[in-house]
Amino acid sequence: MHRLRLDSSANHTPTYAARSFSHPIPKFALAERGLDPMVAYQLVRDELNLDGNPVLNLASFVTTWMDPTADLLAQETLNKNLIDQDEYPQTEEVHERIVTMIGRLFNAPANRDPVGTATIGSSEAIMLGMLAHKRAWQRRREQAGEPTDRPNMVIGADVHTCWEKFARYFEVEPRVAPMTEDSYTLSAADVAERVDECTIAVGGVLCTTFTGGVDELAEINDLLVSLESDKGWHVPMHVDAATGGFIAPFSEPDFAWDFRLSQVRSINVSNHKFGLVYPGLGTVVFRDRSDLPEELVFHINYLGGDMPNYSLNFSRPSNTVILQYYNFLRMGMEGYRGIVSGVLENASWIGEHLGANEHLQVINDASRFPVVCVRASDPERLDLATVSEKLRGRGWIVPAYTLPADAQHVQVLRMVIKENFSRDMGDRLVGDIGNAINSILGSGGAPRGRQRHRAIC
Ligand SMILES: Cc1ncc(COP(=O)(O)O)c(C=O)c1O
Structure with a gap:
């Protein structure tokens, strides 16, 4: 978020690109006249030199390098909008393939009807996952004649800020288990203290943003299973595998953190992290179609055909989807x-x-x-x-x-x-x-x- 600099009349100070500057170029307003493409290119490029070097950026989890052939493919597919499913049916086919491949990596059960979609990143994927759990909880409560006005979710203080964003934007009370001097992840005991019949879901993290730790996913799952059998509370778990989702399946294939745990009803991953794709691509996968209330899926016909859509925004680049497909084929x-x-x-x-x-x-x-x-x-x-x-x-x-x-x-x-x-x-x-x-x-x-x-x- 930026304050609009309407009071600014600053111009670019000419550098050597001034050889081609015939008029002042304002920084915060559109100039009346444009520039030669090479001059504009040089100017922008020079300005961006002030950024840090992405290769030395150890703060970010996000991919900063891809094969030159991937760069080529990215450039060639820059002009396709992923939402135009009817116009670009093969891109949509690729979208379906990568979501299925990711579902398989996460052990989506073949005897259910798993569904999923590409998103702009894990933040959108988490919001979509949790929104589905909120709506499903509301429907269950309505059917039981119970009030629906006080939904909560149980998370650890180790969650990424997008979880708090979800809570605030979608009006769900966050019940946050604090960290301690020596413990930086969410335990089953933390969940037990906070969960109740109004808990829409528990958020568990596989590789936290703060320390790279892992929540007690299996133990939390056991707790939720016993709450369902003892008290009749159906509390799903959403696993935030933004980073870990492309690590654990390859490094620890026997580690059951995913749909092998029965209460795990949805999982997100950032393809632009260890899926090794440039930003922004994420994925959300639901264990079963019934975990995503049908009323949240929009069917759009004005671009031609019937396009089922579950997303927070509409248009988005398709080239990251293509790049994920490329990586899957390229690397296996x-x-x-x-x-x-x-x-x-x-x-x-x-x-x-x-x-x-x-x-x-x-x-x-x-x-x-x-x-x-x-x-x-x-x-x-x-x-x-x-x-x-x-x-x-x-x-x-x-x-x-x-x-x-x-x-x-x-x-x-x-x-x-x-x-x-x-x-x-x-x-x-x-x-x-x-x-x-x-x-x-x-x-x-x-x-x-x-x-x-x-x-x-
Ligand atoms: C654990 C975790 N969840 C969610 C996110 C948000 O992901 P994105 O940047 O893909 O929206 C991050 C980002 O680093 C993360 O580390």
Whole structure:
């Protein structure tokens, strides 16, 4: 959200593109006359040089690199709108194929009628999943003659902000289990304390945004199963697998976090994270058509044909769907397995080497998900925000932040390791973090992090 700069009459200050500037170019208003395409291109490109380098951006989970052939396909399919299903039937076919492939990865039961759709990201996917659970709960309550005015949902403080957004936008009371000094994920006991007959769903996370941890999904499932049999409360679980959904199926195929758990009725994933597709693409899959009330699905006919649609917005690019299809064909299970294992190896190498630094404590060593998260051994002496700032000076984008309540006094530094992150880069990163810490603590001498890590190599 931005304040409109209606009071601004600022112009672009000519750079060398001024060779072709024949008139002032305002920054916050459309100029009367346009520019030669190459001049406009140069101007925009130069401006964007002020952004950080996506390759060194360890803050984001989102894909920053794809094959050059994928780039080509992306360019060729930029002009197709995914919503125009009747005009682009083959693109729609591809959409159906990738949603089905993802459903299979998540063990969607073949004896049910699973449904799903591409979204713009996990946020939309979570909102669609939870909206379906809210509406289904309302219908069940109405049929039972019970009030429907106080829906709630149970989540941990470890959820991404989009869950709170859902609660506020769609008027559902969030019952949030706080973090503690040593526990950063949602437990079955947390859920048991908060769940009741007005709970539309429990949100469980596979690889949290804050620390890369995993909620107690199997234990929460068992609790919900027993609540259904003992009290007759049907409380579904939505699993937020934004990041983990493209990791666990390849690294831990026997780990049952998905539709193998009976109360898991919907799952979201960000294809633009470890599906390895550029932003923005997510997916939501429902265990069974009955988990998505039919009244939420719109049937549109004005673009030709009957187009069933469940989404928050309408038009959207189709090229990310095409890119996901490309990746599935290009890599297959074997390709994804190889990438995931390489990423985990690099990430845990970094976790191990940061753990060898006496000034840091590892919260997540990235052995399961490629997120390295550390806190200071002595937070009084070492401010990780200053470490983050110093790393920015070296080009790295590594966020430092405090955890949500009741662990708000815990400050962490978190790195998401992606496919294009090499061991050489890891080596440099560990060294730069060691140097930053040493310069803050004023210990002088040789940079300790780098020395140790060399010794380990
Ligand atoms: C666990 C989790 N859920 C949801 C989201 C939101 O995903 P998106 O950016 O795809 O909307 C994120 C983003 O990082 C996330 O980490």
